Amino acid sequence: MDTIRSSQITKAIQCISESVFVGLCRKLGTSQLVTMRRDVVDIMEKVRNQVTTSDEDRLIVSGSRSEGFRLQGSDMDIMKWSNNQCVVWELYQSQYYNTHRQTLILCDCSDSPPGFTLLYLLSPSMDRYIQRVCVRMNNRYYVSSSKYRQFSLSESSLTTPYNPTPHGPCASRTLGPIEFDNAPCFVSDFWPPSASSWIDRCHLWPQPHVVDDIVKNGCHFVAIGHKLGHHEDHEWRISFSQAEQKLVFVMNHCQFLTYGLLKLILTEIINNGVGDDDKLLCSYHMKTAIFWVIQQNTIPHWCPQNLLGGFWVCFKLILKWVYEGVCPNFFIPENNMFLSKICGIKQHQLIIRLSELYEKGLAFLLHSPSIRSYIINVLHNPRNSICTDDHTLISEAEFDRNLFGEILPHNISAKLDIQSCSRYLHTIEQMIGSPLLTQYQVLKLQNITARVLQYTAFKLHMETYTPDNKLSYRADKMSCHMLKLAAKFGCITDMLYIAMYYYKTHRYMEALSFVEMTKVKLAQPYVMHDFIIDTEMYTAAVGGQSWSTKMRQAVARYVRLYNSIHYINELIPELQSALQNHWTFLFVPSLVLLYMLEILCYRHVDTMRVQTALDDLQTLVHYDQGQFIPLHLRDIAWQILGICQQVTGNLQAALYSYQQSLRQKPYNKVHTATEMRIQSLPMNSLN
Incomplete structure (x- = not known):
């Protein structure tokens, strides 16, 4: 019994x-979803590191998100280090480096708790950054972790728009729902002697080739000391983040x-x-x-x-x-x-x-x-x-929603110049044909290509435009070509970049033709709007087709506008407001931008149709329940409605819309522009 x-x-x-x-x-x-997430993060890291010049920092991405989690609170750790500084464990290892170009640092673990070390300068550093964070002990110069951490945080406050806060050895910042921990660090190409016992323990797990890969990649040092150490303010913690990520990846x-x-x-x-x-x-x-x-x-x-x-x-x-x-x-x-x-x-x-x-x-x-x-x-x-085959636990539509959520976010800097854009495109061209790339990585590379082409097209116009100039004419043709090529790699709303460019260059009918094409596509009931999806309609319309085809025909996303580029003159105050408030982008709901372009273009070619487009925009902003305007983007939606009402002469309605914009969560940081616009309205016309 x-x-x-x-x-x-x-x-x-x-x-x-x-x-x-x-x-x-x-x-x-599912295992497929987790693999896809990791592949996308991995290719982003590889592109970034290959694009950087020898004088720029290298980085690795770790943390819960790079491991494959997407839980609320899942963070992303970004460890950055200079190519010009190398850490060794033994003096003989210095022979592998060019001491004329690289600063050599020696680990001194003699008086530190296990897992921590002091970093002693072996060679004089030409880096002012290093010179400012050193302390003298026992007639030697050591890199102080506390000074390094404080200096890095102050530098980050000047260079990043995200108001970083200290979090252990990191400068922490939040972008949307994701917390980023930036950890400036040092790197050693050699495995720590104090961790040699780990190699001896690896009899069954991980497998020998994984152990070899981990050991040959060395370790990092992050700027925090042990609370009970003799030199807490100056010690560094040995970090195995890269090794830990590899171990998570080989888990079943x-x-x-x-x-x-x-x-x-x-x-x-x-x-x-x-x-x-x-x-x-x-x-x-x-x-x-x-x-x-x-x-x-x-x-x-x-x-x-x-x-x-x-x-x-x-x-x-x-x-x-x-x-x-x-x-x-x-x-x-x-x-x-x-x-x-x-x-x-x-x-x-x-x-x-x-x-x-x-x-x-x-x-x-x-x-x-x-x-x-x-x-x-x-x-x-x-x-x-109970069926535990995880390939059957998620539908095609649900997988696509997750996939596009990883693929579509922009991942290029807001401070690129034309030369940097060229390096991006050259790097991707070299990578795209590799047989080692997964299908998810190829898709992400295509998406990055689209973003770089769009950015380059507008940047080129800003830097070369001069009326009646042959160089401007050639640059314009190149910009148009790049934007149309980007639309082939992107989703439905990427056509709005073409419309914005034509509007900016006063070709209103051409702009309207792309607005109309976009409107027709967005009206289809199977379209995935900002990852809100009707599973049955989506599957019936595009099920079984390639992901590139699905993106072009059935995926719409808000439009991201960099504040370093003036896409539409009417939005310059908003872009400047975002910049003043330490925000790099404007995130504009696609339909809101579409109606704005329609209104602005019709003012020049068919004034009879302006009011119809304005009515459509007003209905959308007033009555949408989160289907086409995500709740966190209602500030910019009300703002754009107010702008369109103001340019068409309805100042009382514009005032109301601006006031509504101020009542929303200030996600886009346009409140400075909103207040300026309210103050600029003629008071006698509001009575």
Whole structure:
């Protein structure tokens, strides 16, 4: 009887595990989705690093988003370092560098806690940046982490529009829903001697070729010292971010979802309702736990039926670490990551909290909003079969929505010159034919190409336009060609860049022809507007076609306008307002921009049709419920309506629209322009 009951319990747990696996695939992504996200981030990083000159910083992208997560709060860590500075562990390694061109730095770990080091200048640095952040100790010059961090933050405040704030060794900033942590750092091409034991531990996981790849890529150093170190203000932490990302990439999907489940439980249960100062456990501890569990081969079979088994082993390991007050770093186990953080009364309170969850067993997962329903479904319907083939868990339309959400965002700097644009195009031309590229990476390269072509076309016009000039004529032909070529690589609303260019160059009928083509396409019921989609209509219309075709025919996105380029003269005050308020772009809903162009063009060629277009814009702005105007873009929508009302002479309506713009969330930072426009309205015409 006991054997039968044990078998039934095991079967029930396996069914619940399968159901949770399905739920996590839908919450965190199927294996195909996760692969696509990683590929897109990877190709963006490669393009950026190949485009940069030898004097510019190199970078790697890490963090939750680069690992493949898209949870609320998933961050993106950007580690930057100079090509002209190299760190060595032993003096003999300096022979591999040109000391006349590169600053050599030697690690000095003799008086630092495990996982930390001092950085001693071996050769004089010509870099004023380095000279300003050095301190003298024992007749040597060391690069001070605290000074480096402060100087980097002050420099970032001057050069970035996003008002960075200090966050550990990083300058943190938020763009939309994504948090970016910029970490200026140093790089070593050599693996740390203190992490050599990790190589010896890798018997089963990761595989030898992965170990070799990790070791040959060395490590980084980020600007933060150990709180209990003798030189906290000057020490640097050894960072294995690049190695950790490679380890996450070689997890199978069940292991990745288990890691994701640990992150969810941390957010939704362990840290739920806890103040920021009392959140002792973090996502990095969860990652460390699953690394140790996988490597120690505690779970022989990571599969959907055993997902909860793997999770439970990880949870017990974390509880053990908290109880002992020791969390060994995966690469340097002597580095106890709980030291000075999880101790005393806070440690005792955390033990009680985790022990209460442990005593409930896996039932405590019912407190997670993300997976509760998947557990309950099995409890209510224990005989239902569960399909865990993650390729069937997401529809074609839903996958496309996720894909275009990764592909379409712009990823080029707002400060490019013509030469930089040329380097972008040359780099992409060299990369695009590589057989090593995935289909997602090819699509992203096409999209970057479209963005660079659009940017170059307007930049070229700004820098070469002179009336009745042969050079301007040639540049104009090139700009038109680039914009039309970009539209072939992009989505429906990329045709509006062509319309803006024709309007800017006073070719109103040509502009209207592209406005009309765009309007016809946007009116189709199957079009995906800013990733809002009617799944059935979309699938019926473009299902099974190539992604390039789907983008051109069935995908619409808001239009991004760089404040460094004057696309439309009527929007110059808004672009300047964004610039003054440390914002790089205007994000304009596509239909709002379309109606604006229609109104502005008809004023020159057919004044009888201006009012109809204005009525269409007014109806859209007043009554749209988020279908065509995302809620966070209502500030610019009301602003543009006001501009169009003002240029057509309806000043009272324009005042109302400007006032409505000021009442919205100032996402586009146009409030300075709004206030200026209100003040410029003739007061006697408003009475």
